[in-house]
Each structure stands twice: as C-alpha cells, then as structure tokens.
Amino acid sequence: MPDTPLLSVRDVAKSFTLHLRGGLELPVVANVAFELGAGECAVLGGPSGIGKSSILRMVYGNYAVDRGAILVRQGGEAADLASGDPRLVMRLRFTTIGYVSQFLRAVPRVPALDVVAEPLLQRGLGQDEARRRAAALLHRLRLPEALFGLPPATFSGGEKQRVNIARGFVTDHPILLLDEPTASLDAENRDTVAGMIEEKLARGTAILGIFHDEVVRARVATRIIDVAAFSARRDAA
Numbered sequence: 001m002p003d004t005p006l007l008s009v010r011d012v013a014k015s016f017t018l019h020l021r022g023g024l025e026l027p028v029v030a031n032v033a034f035e036l037g038a039g040e041c042a043v044l045g046g047p048s049g050i051g052k053s054s055i056l057r058m059v060y061g062n063y064a065v066d067r068g069a070i071l072v073r074q075g076g077e078a079a080d081l082a083s084g085d086p087r088l089v090m091r092l093r094f095t096t097i098g099y100v101s102q103f104l105r106a107v108p109r110v111p112a113l114d115v116v117a118e119p120l121l122q123r124g125l126g127q128d129e130a131r132r133r134a135a136a137l138l139h140r141l142r143l144p145e146a147l148f149g150l151p152p153a154t155f156s157g158g159e160k161q162r163v164n165i166a167r168g169f170v171t172d173h174p175i176l177l178l179d180e181p182t183a184s185l186d187a188e189n190r191d192t193v194a195g196m197i198e199e200k201l202a203r204g205t206a207i208l209g210i211f212h213d214e215v216v217r218a219r220v221a222t223r224i225i226d227v228a229a230f231s232a233r234r235d236a237a
C-alpha cells in the first residue's frame, strides 16, 4: 500500500433507489476500500454490472455515496469528496481529479481544437500555447488536421473518443479517472493511448480506470481491484 495515498476510499456503500418501481432499493456495492498512490494505475475489474462504473462515478462526485469517505489529497490536506459539498467537488475537479468518460459530451458549434484547448484556457494559459498543445495531442492521436476546425458532433465514434482523450490528457491533474478510454479505438490508437497512460504514470499521476481491452490493461495496470469483493448483492443473497 502506498505511504501517502492521493486517493483513499473508505468503507463506501452505494445503492440505487428505483423511484419508478415503488422506491425499490437496489444495493450495488458495500465496504469499498482501497488506496491509490502516485504513479499507480489501479484497474477496476469484475463482471458486467458488478459496480465498476458506479465506483468511478462516486470518486468523480457524479454519484452520491450512502456511506463512507472518499479522501482526496490536496496539498497537505485530505478533502472528503463524499461529503456532498458541490463546491468542493467542482474545486477538486479543477485542481486534482481529471476524468475521461466513455463518450464525448460535445458542446455544439465548438471546434475540436478548442474542445481540447479549453481546459488549458480555464487554467490561465494563453490561447496560442493552449491551441499548440491541443494540436500536438490531436496529431499524436492521428485525428486528421482537416477536422481540427470542425465541431465533433458529426465525427465518428473513434474520432469523438480521441478528442475526448486529448481533452482529458491535456491537463496535469494528479489523479486521472479513465472509463474505457480505448473502447472505440483501432489497434494503432489503442497503442498510442497506452503510451500516453505510461507517460502520465512515469510523471507520478495516479490512475484509476476501467479497461475491458486486455492488451491495454496488461500493459498499464499496476494492480487490479476486484470489485466482486465489494458486491452488496452477494451479501444480500
């Protein structure tokens, strides 16, 4: 276990309330506990529907937790993202936790280059330098230059995903969450993304991810977290 974890998930539980089914409670995970340190890539493993995406979404603050703590190291202090304070969640997303979702939520009419450059502009970088870095990443991911000036709405699934990856990788968040980033990519681009992940790890980024692609997983994972061990349904059965 790392000495000074960047992320510490403690005794987290989550169930969903199905309002359309008379408020039925659907337990998903309980007693979720793990730590993540600099330069580690922990991969959430286990069968479909076991709760991998739910854990990733709780760590990003998209899903509320029923119980437990999600401690995120910020400077010398640990902030509890599970406290439910939306301002804290927004601050941690700005400074500390990046996230690459499975699908790009493209803002209409914003060209691909600016979708990628935007997080750098928000952090005070000048427009020329932000666009230069965005273009370098898009070139590396083999997005045709003719697409840089177009909004990604009409792009193919793999093109959208490459814009999404570039946007998530262009900043230097200490913690990076990856939800199947290579799912819609061809072998060459999967290889490129695996290389980008390895570079982040070498620079000390802590990565928590879901990778169904076994080649990529075997290459980047430093540890597998078996989510079946946290299944609340097994306990309920």
Ligand SMILES: Nc1ncnc2c1ncn2[C@@H]1O[C@H](COP(=O)(O)OP(=O)(O)OP(=O)(O)O)[C@@H](O)[C@H]1O
Pocket (backbone or CB within 6 Å): 016, 017, 026, 028, 046, 047, 048, 049, 050, 051, 052, 053, 054, 055
């Ligand atoms: N917003 C939600 N409302 C109700 N149930 C949900 C919600 N999100 C997830 N679930 C349920 O929680 C369980 C875990 O789902 P989750 O997506 O976390 O699994 P997963 O391990 O990531 O699966 P997969 O590998 O198929 O993506 C599933 O039974 C799912 O139906």
